[in-house]
Each structure stands twice: as structure tokens, then as C-alpha cells.
Amino acid sequence: MELFKNxxxxxxxxxxxxxHDCVVALAAAGTLRGDEGAVHDCRGRYYALPAMVNMHTHSAMIGMRSAGSGLPLQRWLHEVIFPLxxxxxxxxIYDGVKEACNEMRAGGTLAFNDMYxxxxxxxxxxxxxxxxxxIALSVTDRDFDTDGELSKLLDTFDHLYANGSQGITVTIAPHSIYAVSGKHLQYLADFTHERQLPYHIHISETRTEREDCLRQHGVAPVVYLDRLGVLDKTATRFIGAHALWLDDTEIALLGERHCNVVHCPNSNLKLGSGCRFRYVELRDAGVNVTLGTDGCASSDNLDMVEAMKVMSLLQKGTREDPSVLPAREVFDVASTNGWHALGLPHHGLQQGDKARFFLVDLSRPVFNGVTAPTLSADQRHTLLLDRLVYAAHADSIRDPRHLDTNHTTDTTL
Ligand SMILES: [Zn+2]
Known part of the structure; x- marks a missing residue:
């Protein structure tokens, strides 16, 4: 048992x-006792927030930070990334994912949706x-055998799926509509549907992807997936990374099935893919909008605080409306909506939740005045999130596992 005081x-x-990894009690300061276990007296220095979820990344690419800077997506993939x-x-892969997980944890991200x-x-x-x-095994048409099956890969997958790991789901993800045929997109929709697993795919990342799809299939990418029956089969387990170039029909189709999409603003900007993410329309249509960094080769870091700032500023700027996507809302996109997309809604700081939270270090100058006694609790919370999203960086975040323990038992409250 652990008690976090003040x-x-x-x-x-x-x-x-x-x-036992759960939030069992939450009350006003000075009212809870820690009769056994560790006691951390935070002395008002830390502000706890529910952990964030990086909803689209290729974490092992951390060793390719900044690789191929300046190239557009297809040249970047073929000339730089695939050879590496x-x-x-x-x-x-082990070393890269471990390093990426440590970087994410240090920045308040305790869950991720990976594809590699x-x-x-x-x-x-x-x-x-x-x-x-x-964690999804990314596949393209080259991974299917002549019978259109994944037999080579399924032995490993079934072994992992059967043994699993607490809190981590393994799945198989079609890379994209341009790397996987319609038949194989359907095969994987059936495969994930039978096992109730996420269907994670890159979709509508660039103008070129959209135009190619219109030319080859006569419809836009999301309509194409819908015609293949993928959206019906996957619905709330559909996780569309990027979803940048969508029209009204595509947004309505995703909303009807309560699908998830992942905005990766830094990656989209760095690769010159555009700044057309239609947050308001997606949210209002019933789509669960989440946030991700993408891999380090295109986002250069795994900093979800930075991603929140860029997402919020892009919406305000492109819509010419400063009231759109305030800090409190973008924080929900980065945390609550991510847990929801992963099917883990009770992870956070509410009583009964699995305890998944991070600490903001209020001793940093950017947080001066956040806890002023003249403010109401709600005003403090709003101001804290404003400062976190717009003023701070991930280096203001502390991992609660690394707090000093004052003493092992405490009866002095
Ligand atoms: Zn990606």
C-alpha cells in the first residue's frame, strides 16, 4: 500500500x-492514514493527473530519430526508412522499445498503441x-502466402496471443490500404473480429493516398474500407492512424460505428502531409478522437505534452477560433479517449481505477500561481492544464515510482 499525502x-x-495497483481511497489532505506501506509526503509540490496514452507509434524507431528530415512520405519510406x-x-527491437517506453513513462505516458x-x-x-x-504486428501483402493466409506468421502470433502479457494486447495490423490488398484487409478484419482485437491501420495520411484510392477504387479511403465490410466488423476496435484527408461522408461513416482515429500532428507537419485534421467534425460525429506522436523518425520524440500543444494550436489557427480545443479538452483526448480506445476505460485517478497517473512538478516556474488560495478548485485545474499544455514541457513531469519515501509507516497524521 502507498499513501500520497498533500x-x-x-x-x-x-x-x-x-x-494492489488500484486507487482505493481519495480524500481531502490530512484525512487518510497510512498504517502500513510507503508514505510519500508531497507537501503540495506535485499535482497528479491521469496518465496519457500514445495512440500511434512505432516505438522501435527511436534509433532513427530525425532520419531523412525534409523528404515527403513515400521517398522518406523507400529511400531512408525501409533500408534502415x-x-x-x-x-x-528490444532495446529500442525499452528506450521508447522509458521516454514515454518519463513524460506521463503509461500506455501506447504500437505497430511494427x-x-x-x-x-x-x-x-x-x-x-x-x-502491440500490433504490421503486415503488408508480402507477408501473405500464395493461399492468401498468414501461416508463416501465425505460429509466433498464436504463441504470443495465448501467453499474453498483463495489460498488453497483441494484434495483427494491416499497414495501410496502399500496402495491403482489399482481400487481405478483409482477412485481417475477420481475424481481429474473431479474437476481439484492435484493427490498427494507417488511413488517409496524405493527399496522394486519397487521390490514388479515388483513382484505383473510385471512392475515398474510408468509403473503400466500408465497402469491404471492414468498418462494420471492427467498429469500436477500429483505430485509424492519421485520418487527415477526410470528407464529410467518411467522417459520418466513422462516427456511425464509433470508430477511433489518432491525430499525429507533429508527424503530419514534419512530413508535409498537411494540417487538415477535422477535430470538431469528427468529435461531433461520434468518433473517439485520440492523440499520438507516431514514430521518432517522423516526430523526433515521444512527447505527448508537445503533441497536445501542437494539436490544440493547429485547431485554433486553422479554424481561426481561439475557443476551439482548450487545454482541458485536449488533455482528455490525450488521456481518457486513449484509454477508452484501448478498451481500458477505468485507468486513472478515480476511486476504483487502476492507478495510472503522473505528477506535475509545481516547483517549476511555469506553474507559479497555479495553486493560489484565491482560486476555486475548478479554476486551479483549468490553469494547471493551460500551463501544462501551452507553457511546460515533458521535463516538468515526475514518475510517482521515483518519489522518495519519507518513512515506511506513518502514524503522525
Ligand atoms: Zn505510423
Whole structure:
């Protein structure tokens, strides 16, 4: 059992007890006792927030930070990324995912939705780093045999699926509509549907992808997936990464099935893919909008605080409306909506939740005045999130696992 004393939660100085990985008690400061276990007296220095979820990344690409800067997506993939990936060994995957998980944890992200290869090594690394989420084996048409099946890969997959790892789902993800045929997109929709697994796919990332799809199939990418029956089969387990170039019909189709999409603003900007993410329309249509960084080769870091700032500013700027996507809302996109998309809604800081939270260090100058006694709890919470999203960086975040313990038992409250 762990007692966190004098910690800010929802704008109020509070005490929090975590037992067996769950939030078991939450009350005003000075009211809870820690009769056994560790006691951390935060002395009003830390503000706890529910952990964020990086909903689209290729974490093992951390070793390719900034690779191919300046190239557009297809040239970047073929001239730089694929040749680098061809040299990767399983141990590189383990080391890369471990390093990425540590970077995410240090920045308040405790779950991630990954897509790559060698997922047995990725799974081990994520498990060792104490992360949750979903790790998908990315496949293209080259991975299917002549019978249109994935028999070569399924042995490994079934072994991983059967053994699993607590808090981490393994799945198989079609890379994109341009790398996987319609028949195989359907095969994977059936495969994930039978096992109730996420269907994670890159969709509508660039203008070129959309125009190619219109030319080849006569319809836009999301309509194409709908005609293949993919949206009906996957629905709330559909996780569309990027979803940047959508028209009204596509947004309505995603909304009807309550699908998930992942905005990756930094990656989209760096690769020159555009700044057309239609947040308001997607949200209002019933789509669960989440946030991701993408891999480090296109986003250069895994900093969800930075991603929140860029997402919020892009919406305000492109819509010419400063009231759109305030800090409180973009924080929900980065945290609550991500947990929901992964099917793990009760992870956070509410009583009964799995305890998944991070600490904001209020001793940093950017947080001056946030806990002023003249403010209401709600005003403090709003101001804290404004400062976190627009003024701070991930280096203002602390991992509660690394707090000093004042003493092992405490009866002095
Ligand atoms: Zn990606």
C-alpha cells in the first residue's frame, strides 16, 4: 500500500491511497492514514493527473530519430526508412522499445498503441518497462502466402496471443490500404473480429493516398474500407492512424460505428502531409478522437505534452477560433479517449481505477500561481492544464515510482 499525502488532485490538496495497483481511497489532505506501506509526503509540490496514452507509434524507431528530415512520405519510406529497417535485429527491437517506453513513462505516458515487427521482443520490452497498451504486428501483402493466409506468421502470433502479457494486447495490423490488398484487409478484419482485437491501420495520411484510392477504387479511403465490410466488423476496435484527408461522408461513416482515429500532428507537419485534421467534425460525429506522436523518425520524440500543444494550436489557427480545443479538452483526448480506445476505460485517478497517473512538478516556474488560495478548485485545474499544455514541457513531469519515501509507516497524521 502507498499513501500520497498533500498532493493536488482536481485542484484540491488531497490524500491518495494506492493498493494492489488500484486507487482505493481519495480524500481531502490530512484525512487518510497510512498504517502500513510507503508514505510519500508531497507537501503540495506535485499535482497528479491521469496518465496519457500514445495512440500511434512505432516505438522501435527511436534509433532513427530525425532520419531523412525534409523528404515527403513515400521517398522518406523507400529511400531512408525501409533500408534502415532491413538492418534491424531482434535485440535492436528490444532495446529500442525499452528506450521508447522509458521516454514515454518519463513524460506521463503509461500506455501506447504500437505497430511494427518482431513483436515478441517489443512485448517483452514493454512488459519490462511496465507499460500497457496494444502491440500490433504490421503486415503488408508480402507477408501473405500464395493461399492468401498468414501461416508463416501465425505460429509466433498464436504463441504470443495465448501467453499474453498483463495489460498488453497483441494484434495483427494491416499497414495501410496502399500496402495491403482489399482481400487481405478483409482477412485481417475477420481475424481481429474473431479474437476481439484492435484493427490498427494507417488511413488517409496524405493527399496522394486519397487521390490514388479515388483513382484505383473510385471512392475515398474510408468509403473503400466500408465497402469491404471492414468498418462494420471492427467498429469500436477500429483505430485509424492519421485520418487527415477526410470528407464529410467518411467522417459520418466513422462516427456511425464509433470508430477511433489518432491525430499525429507533429508527424503530419514534419512530413508535409498537411494540417487538415477535422477535430470538431469528427468529435461531433461520434468518433473517439485520440492523440499520438507516431514514430521518432517522423516526430523526433515521444512527447505527448508537445503533441497536445501542437494539436490544440493547429485547431485554433486553422479554424481561426481561439475557443476551439482548450487545454482541458485536449488533455482528455490525450488521456481518457486513449484509454477508452484501448478498451481500458477505468485507468486513472478515480476511486476504483487502476492507478495510472503522473505528477506535475509545481516547483517549476511555469506553474507559479497555479495553486493560489484565491482560486476555486475548478479554476486551479483549468490553469494547471493551460500551463501544462501551452507553457511546460515533458521535463516538468515526475514518475510517482521515483518519489522518495519519507518513512515506511506513518502514524503522525
Ligand atoms: Zn505510423
Amino acid at each position: 498532493i493536488y488532485i482536481d485542484g484540491t490538496l488531497s490524500d491518495l491511497i494506492v493498493d 529497417e532491413a538492418k534491424l535485429q531482434p535485440d535492436d 515487427f518482431c513483436i515478441d521482443r517489443a512485448l517483452q520490452a514493454a512488459h519490462d518497462a511496465g507499460m500497457e497498451g496494444s
